Amino acid sequence: MLFTITLLGVVSTAIAHGTVSSIVANGVFFEGYNPSYQYITPAPVTVGWKIPQDLGNGFIAPDSFATSDIICHLAATNALTAAPIEAGKSLELLWTPWPTTHKGPVLDYLANCNGPCETVDKTTLEWFRIDAVGLIDNSLTDGYWATDQLIADNNTWTVVIPPTIAPGNYVLRHEIIALHSAASANGAQSYPQCVNLAISSSGTATPAGVLATTFYSATDPGILFDLYGTFTSYTIPGPPTYSGGVTISQTLPPTPTASATGVYTV
Template identity: 60%
Template sequence: MLSQLVVLGLASAVAAHGTVSGIIADGVYYQGYNPSYQYITPAPVVVGWSIPQDLGNGFVPTTSYGDADIICHLGATNAQTAATVKAGGKVQFNWTPWPVSHKGPMITHLANCNGPCETVDKTTLKFFKIDAVGIIDPTAEADDYWASDVMIANNNTWTSVIPLDLSPGNYVARHETIALHSAQSVGGAQDYPFCVNLKVTGSGTANPAGTLGEALYQQTDPGFVYDIYASPLPTYTTPGPALYSGASSVKQTYQGVPTASSTGTYKKRWEA
């Protein structure tokens, strides 16, 4: 146990940016993936897709927008369990502490696995966008107020709503932020996508069309080439396909301590 805690501590010490460390789905907390889990035998079974190559909490470069790394992060492999959430319910994505300088949008996609997400080929997943927020207040006094600023202000959390009309089944939720502090030219944006498995319940019948992960973006898209230091700020358009027509937004407020956890004992994100 001691060696496991040491590894967890080292991983936290070298953290440069951030990851989705867990989620709260319909009031229940589910642990996400930590790259240090690769050193633990047996590795914890969590809802977050495994990203052992992301030891430095780094980003996916824009040059990888055409390959599998952009889907769920560097070398991501399937999570082996899922969080249950009803259609119309909320999923709160818990981020590790995020740098204020890394301003950008918050975006969430879903993809139907059409079977078990534990074994689905990620390159076959077709994603549809259910949540996308970019710049919120270009006239904010001290700095522009972006979706990432709201996430930070809400205790490093972002909440997305599962569309009410969505058909029940197994889905991969792809949640990301895109840091734009170096995005004045092509290749400067930093993408941080993370995936979790969801089991959606309900009586909906909608099966939204989607886009393959490797086709979601091009590095020349306007949402990836943007000067956050310009004055006045130009209009910002979140990248990728249009928002799903059945999507609904939610006022971003911290949801508080969950009522339960998938393991029976809730631990805060910063606890080992």
């Protein structure tokens, strides 16, 4: 068994792209899900939805966009706890190192579980998009994208929970769509990640949502896209962003200005 686990670990490292390893909500750190947790007894209880079949940190291809795998990733099952957060507050999602070549948009959706998210049927969740960032600057070679900004911010993405939504138990669906192979049919790569949130709020809005299996088509201009061709703009795929959503500028690390002048001693 030890050999099998080690071999799987090697395979995972060789073809890995990325997963959300943890989140920070209201300043509190919460574990995301790691597929290796399935080998731990008892398995850690996380706010991240369980994806034990994603040992390779892989993706969902366009030919699976109409299947349940697009909801929260490959054969995902419910997280068994939730992170509390107030509407209007920021949530940080920390990724494992993201490849610089995997450029594309970053998108965030919410779905109200209308009850416990720990037992909700994921195929019934209706999602509304709360933010989406795609091409930021087209003057650079292959463009400067949301993923470049995520990498520059220490593989972290910040999302604001809309202040107007009603309180309740929600699933946050956070997603990167990598476009490095998207010029070919079935080449785009979706990396959806889900976490459970218990949102407190004085808001009352209940935005209409749609099923995740209806988000994208394989021929959408934002899915079938030549990253290495000539382009001046990019159309983010999927439903429109909720009018109460808040898209913020991600915080980039400051430019170092200090210089060492000596050796510190006590």
